[in-house]
Amino acid sequence: MAARFVQISAALMVMGLIIGPIAAVLWGAGSMPAPRDADWQALRFTIWQAFLSASVSVILAIPTARALARQNFFGRGVLITLLGAPFILPVIVAVLGLLAVFGNSGTVNTILGWAGLPQISVYGIQGVVLAHVFFNLPLATRLILQGWLSLPGERLRLAESLGLGPWQFMGVLEWPMLRQVLPGAFAAIFVICLSSFAVALTLGGGPRATTLELAIYQTLRMDFDLGRAGLLAGLQLVVALTAGLLALGVTRAPGFGVGLDRVIQRQDATKILVRLQDAVCLVCVTLFLMGPLSAVVLRGMGALHELGPSVWWAAGYSLSVALGSTALCIVWALALAHRGGEWLSLAGISLSPLVLGIGLFLLLRPFVHPGDLALLVTAVLNALMALPFAVRILRPEVEATRQDHARLSAALGLSSWLWLRWILLPRLKRPLGFAAGLTAALSIGDLGVIALFADPDRATLPLQIYRLMSSYRMEQAGAAALVLLMLSLGVFWLFDRGGRANVKA
Amino acid sequence: MLKLDGIQASAGNFDLKADFTLSGPGRVAVLGPSGAGKSTLLDVIAGFRLPKVGRICVEGLDITGMATADRGVAILFQDNNLFPHLTVSQNLALALRPTGGRLTRQNKAQIDKALSDVDLADLGGRRPSHLSGGQQSRAALARILVQKARVWLLDEPFSALGPGLRAELIARVSHIAQTQGALVVMVTHDPHDAQLFADKVILVTDGKAACPDPAQEFFANPPSAYLDYLGNNRSSLK
Structure with missing residues (x-):
C-alpha cells in the first residue's frame, strides 16, 4: 500500500513539474505571436547543425570503431572507457578545451601561423559542429563498435576460411551490420544536438548560428517575451518529438553495459598496412579527444592560484545543487522504475529545459526567496533531466529484485520499509551508485536555465566560468574549468565507487 | 487443520478444482504431471493466487482473502528461499x-x-x-x-539436489515436522520422494485435485490417471 502511494505521488509530482511550468508560461504569455523570420532561421539552423554534427560524428566513428574492433593493443580498454567520459564532461569545460586548441590563439592557429597559412575560426556553425562532434564521436564509436562486436564468430571464421578479400568481407559482413547500426547512431546524435544550448551559447550566436534553445534564451533574457519563448519551445518540441520517434523507429538499441572488451579475430588485421591505417585513425581520434582536455588541465593548473573567492563560492553552490538534485532524482527514479515511469521520465527531456525552468521560476516566485530561486529551480530541473538515465539504469535491477524476492517477502510479510531497507536498496547498490554518479556529474556541469536568471552573487560554477569567458578573463576561466572538471569527475567517481564497495553476492 | 471448501481457481487456460480436508498434522505429497495444477494448488493455499469460488480454512479460521503472511502458513520455494545478500x-x-x-x-x-x-x-x-x-x-x-507456522507448503524445494541429499533432507523435514506437530504439504514429481515422505497423497490431474488418499493404499493400488502419468512404467513404483 505504502509503496503504491509513493509510486503514484512521485509520478504525480513529476507530471506536475512538467505540466505546471508549461501552463505557467502559457498563462503568462497570454497570446502566442506569429513566427518571425528569425524564428524560422533558428529552426533551420537547429536542424542543419544537428544534421551536420550527426553525419560527421558517424562518418568519423566508422573507421575508429573498426580499428577498435579488430586491433588489440595496450591501453585499448582505457581508450574505450575514455570514450564514455564525454557523457559526464561539462560542456563549458570541453568548450574551453576546444578554444585552447582551435581558438584564435590556440595551438592549431599558432601552427598555421608559422606555416603562413590562413587562420581558422571556431565561432559560428563550424565551432558548434566541432563541439558536437567532440561530444558525440565517442558515443557513435561505442554504438558502432557494439555492432562490430556483435558479428557472430562463426561467420567471421567462415569468411576467413573462404578467403574473402577486404571488399567482399565488407560487402558480405560489415556493410549489412552497418546498415542496421548507423541509422540508430545517427538518429540518437541528431536528437541530442537538436536541443543544444550551452555549445550554441558559447560558440554560436548571431542570426546565422542560433539554435532554438539559444533563441529561447535570448528572447527571455532580452525582452522577457514569454509568448515567443512558448512558440519557440513548441517548435522545438515538434522537431524533437518527430526526430525522437524516428530514432526509436530505427534504433534496436541495447543501451547500457554491453561488453566491449572482445576483439574480433581477423587475419588481415595483422597486415602492416591495415595496422598502420588503424593506428593513424586511433591516434588522430585520441589527439582530438585528449588534446582539448589536456589543454584544460595544463592551462588551468598555471592559473589556479589566481582564482578568487567567487569561483570557490560558485563551486560550493554547484556542489550543493548537484547533491540536492541527485537525491531528488534517485528518489524519483526508484519510485518510477517501471514501464510507465520510464515513459514519463522521457516526457521531461523532450521539453525545452529553459521553458520548464522559466515556468518553474514563475510558479515558485511567490513562495521562495528570490536569491535561492535560481539554484532551487536548477536543482529540480537537473533532477528532471537526469531522470530518464537514472530510471534506465535502475529499472532492470528493480524488476529483477522484485521478481526474485517478492514472493518470499510476501510470505514473510515484510513491511514496505524493511523491504526497501534490507532487500531493495542493498540489491541496488551498484546501479544506484552509478546512477547517482551520472546525475551528480550531469548536474554539476549543467549550464542551462541558471544562465537566465542567476543572482549576480550566486552563480553555479559553469555559469561563473561563462561570465569569466565573456569578460575575456580566459586564464581564470581556464583554471575554474579545471576545478569544474575535477569536481564532476570526482563526484562521479565517489558515487560510483561507493556503489561498488564490498558488494555482496 | 487445512480445509479447501469448493475451491475453483484460474490457472492460466484452465480452472483448478479442489475440495478436501486435512484434519491433523501429517505429511502430504502432491503428485501429478507438470502443468496439471500442483503449483497452482500451493499458490492458492499460500494466497499468491485468489480462488474464484470457495473458502480456505486453517485451523478453523477462514483465510481465503488474507495476505500470505497472515495465513499461518510457511513456504519453501524451488529457489530464492533466502535473501542472498x-x-x-x-x-x-x-x-x-x-x-x-x-x-x-x-x-x-x-x-x-x-x-x-x-x-x-x-x-x-x-x-x-x-x-x-x-x-x-x-x-x-x-x-x-x-x-x-502450523502448515508448511513445500514446492519441490530440494529438486536441485542430488538423490542422496534429497532423501536426507526429506527425512529431516519429516522428523522436524513431527516434533513440531506441523502439517506439511509437499509438491513433488518424484514417486520415490513421495513414498519416502508421505502418509497421504493428493493426486492432481487435469485441473482437479483428488481427495487425499493414504499413501500406502495409493502406492499399492495406484489410480489409472497416475499410471498414465508414469507411462505405465510401474517399475518406478516399488
Whole structure:
C-alpha cells in the first residue's frame, strides 16, 4: 500500500513539474505571436547543425570503431572507457578545451601561423559542429563498435576460411551490420544536438548560428517575451518529438553495459598496412579527444592560484545543487522504475529545459526567496533531466529484485520499509551508485536555465566560468574549468565507487 | 487443520478444482504431471493466487482473502528461499520480525535454536552463497522453523539436489515436522520422494485435485490417471 502511494505521488509530482511550468508560461504569455523570420532561421539552423554534427560524428566513428574492433593493443580498454567520459564532461569545460586548441590563439592557429597559412575560426556553425562532434564521436564509436562486436564468430571464421578479400568481407559482413547500426547512431546524435544550448551559447550566436534553445534564451533574457519563448519551445518540441520517434523507429538499441572488451579475430588485421591505417585513425581520434582536455588541465593548473573567492563560492553552490538534485532524482527514479515511469521520465527531456525552468521560476516566485530561486529551480530541473538515465539504469535491477524476492517477502510479510531497507536498496547498490554518479556529474556541469536568471552573487560554477569567458578573463576561466572538471569527475567517481564497495553476492 | 471448501481457481487456460480436508498434522505429497495444477494448488493455499469460488480454512479460521503472511502458513520455494545478500542469521531475523523492531534476547535464542535444529549452529554468520546446496536448504528450513507456522507448503524445494541429499533432507523435514506437530504439504514429481515422505497423497490431474488418499493404499493400488502419468512404467513404483 505504502509503496503504491509513493509510486503514484512521485509520478504525480513529476507530471506536475512538467505540466505546471508549461501552463505557467502559457498563462503568462497570454497570446502566442506569429513566427518571425528569425524564428524560422533558428529552426533551420537547429536542424542543419544537428544534421551536420550527426553525419560527421558517424562518418568519423566508422573507421575508429573498426580499428577498435579488430586491433588489440595496450591501453585499448582505457581508450574505450575514455570514450564514455564525454557523457559526464561539462560542456563549458570541453568548450574551453576546444578554444585552447582551435581558438584564435590556440595551438592549431599558432601552427598555421608559422606555416603562413590562413587562420581558422571556431565561432559560428563550424565551432558548434566541432563541439558536437567532440561530444558525440565517442558515443557513435561505442554504438558502432557494439555492432562490430556483435558479428557472430562463426561467420567471421567462415569468411576467413573462404578467403574473402577486404571488399567482399565488407560487402558480405560489415556493410549489412552497418546498415542496421548507423541509422540508430545517427538518429540518437541528431536528437541530442537538436536541443543544444550551452555549445550554441558559447560558440554560436548571431542570426546565422542560433539554435532554438539559444533563441529561447535570448528572447527571455532580452525582452522577457514569454509568448515567443512558448512558440519557440513548441517548435522545438515538434522537431524533437518527430526526430525522437524516428530514432526509436530505427534504433534496436541495447543501451547500457554491453561488453566491449572482445576483439574480433581477423587475419588481415595483422597486415602492416591495415595496422598502420588503424593506428593513424586511433591516434588522430585520441589527439582530438585528449588534446582539448589536456589543454584544460595544463592551462588551468598555471592559473589556479589566481582564482578568487567567487569561483570557490560558485563551486560550493554547484556542489550543493548537484547533491540536492541527485537525491531528488534517485528518489524519483526508484519510485518510477517501471514501464510507465520510464515513459514519463522521457516526457521531461523532450521539453525545452529553459521553458520548464522559466515556468518553474514563475510558479515558485511567490513562495521562495528570490536569491535561492535560481539554484532551487536548477536543482529540480537537473533532477528532471537526469531522470530518464537514472530510471534506465535502475529499472532492470528493480524488476529483477522484485521478481526474485517478492514472493518470499510476501510470505514473510515484510513491511514496505524493511523491504526497501534490507532487500531493495542493498540489491541496488551498484546501479544506484552509478546512477547517482551520472546525475551528480550531469548536474554539476549543467549550464542551462541558471544562465537566465542567476543572482549576480550566486552563480553555479559553469555559469561563473561563462561570465569569466565573456569578460575575456580566459586564464581564470581556464583554471575554474579545471576545478569544474575535477569536481564532476570526482563526484562521479565517489558515487560510483561507493556503489561498488564490498558488494555482496 | 487445512480445509479447501469448493475451491475453483484460474490457472492460466484452465480452472483448478479442489475440495478436501486435512484434519491433523501429517505429511502430504502432491503428485501429478507438470502443468496439471500442483503449483497452482500451493499458490492458492499460500494466497499468491485468489480462488474464484470457495473458502480456505486453517485451523478453523477462514483465510481465503488474507495476505500470505497472515495465513499461518510457511513456504519453501524451488529457489530464492533466502535473501542472498544477507547472512543466514539476518535472514532468520527478518523472518522473525518482518515489520521491524529490535530483536529481543528471546528472539536471538529462537534463531540459535532453529540453527542448531538443522545443524547449522556455527554458520549463522555466513551468506547463502558461502554454503553448500544442502546447507542452503537446511538454512531455509530453519527459516520455516522460526516462522512458527502450523502448515508448511513445500514446492519441490530440494529438486536441485542430488538423490542422496534429497532423501536426507526429506527425512529431516519429516522428523522436524513431527516434533513440531506441523502439517506439511509437499509438491513433488518424484514417486520415490513421495513414498519416502508421505502418509497421504493428493493426486492432481487435469485441473482437479483428488481427495487425499493414504499413501500406502495409493502406492499399492495406484489410480489409472497416475499410471498414465508414469507411462505405465510401474517399475518406478516399488
